[in-house]
Amino acid sequence: xxxxxxxxxxxxxxxxxxxxxxxxxxxxxxxxxxxxxxxxxxxxxxxxxxxxxxxxxxxxxxxxxxxxxxxxxxxxxxxxxxxxxxxxxxxxxxxxxxxxxxxxxxxxxxxxxxxxxxx
Amino acid sequence: xxxxxxxxxxxxxxxxxxxxxxxxxxxxxxxxxxxxxxxxxxxxxxxxxxxxxxxxxxxxxxxxxxxxxxxxxxxxxxxxxxxxxxxxxxxxxxxxxxxxxxxxxxxx
Numbered sequence: 001x002x003x004x005x006x007x008x009x010x011x012x013x014x015x016x017x018x019x020x021x022x023x024x025x026x027x028x029x030x031x032x033x034x035x036x037x038x039x040x041x042x043x044x045x046x047x048x049x050x051x052x053x054x055x056x057x058x059x060x061x062x063x064x065x066x067x068x069x070x071x072x073x074x075x076x077x078x079x080x081x082x083x084x085x086x087x088x089x090x091x092x093x094x095x096x097x098x099x100x101x102x103x104x105x106x107x108x109x110x111x112x113x114x115x116x117x118x119x
Numbered sequence: 120x121x122x123x124x125x126x127x128x129x130x131x132x133x134x135x136x137x138x139x140x141x142x143x144x145x146x147x148x149x150x151x152x153x154x155x156x157x158x159x160x161x162x163x164x165x166x167x168x169x170x171x172x173x174x175x176x177x178x179x180x181x182x183x184x185x186x187x188x189x190x191x192x193x194x195x196x197x198x199x200x201x202x203x204x205x206x207x208x209x210x211x212x213x214x215x216x217x218x219x220x221x222x223x224x225x226x227x
Contacts, residue, residue, distance in 0.1 A: 101150070104168070
């Protein structure tokens with residue numbers, strides 16, 4: 001069974017750093033792109049970027065380029081999303097999801113990680 | 120950048136048919152995918168490649184795509200179909216993934 005399990009909720013202060021994770025299981029982790037999607041409170045889905053675990057090829061949405069870093073640790077089948085300096089506007093639910101269909105759609109999703117940034 | 124526009128809300132009585140549109144420039148030339156998101160839950164893929172259903176998704180969910188509009192149709196609507204629905208495409212010109220604005224389906 002394909003599963004993406006994300007790390008738990010985080011509460012941080014503005015300016016702090018953060019790295020959240022997404023662990024894949026039940027499939028060949030290195031053969032499928034993993035994407036990250038943001039959902040701000042009461043708002044829609046926003047694509048942030050994707051990474052190919054096989055060679056760490058990474059692509060970012062222009063809206064998020066330079067604001068976050070996506071990485072992967074192949075041996076432990078885990079993808080990461082990190083911030084070096086959080087802002088209150090980063091408060092949101094973050095989902096990882098597997099890309100399928102020739103990298104066209106997201107077929108499996110993690111349960112989400114809620115990030116709250118508040119002073 | 121490519122924009123996908125959905126109506127903010129659709130209301131439908133149980134047993135009736137709900138149609139959710141997704142508008143985009145020449146969207147008929149792209150593959151459109153649809154997700155269902157219930158409150159407090161992660162999105163779930165309900166239709167991919169315009170009209171295919173993943174395993175486990177009821178036949179009541181169907182999709183079509185032509186011209187500048189893609190449509191997700193939910194037949195014989197049930198209370199459990201109440202959710203937000205998002206369309207999504209891959210924009211080849213920018214190599215970016217785009218989500219629609221989302222539609223809240225309310226079952227009366």
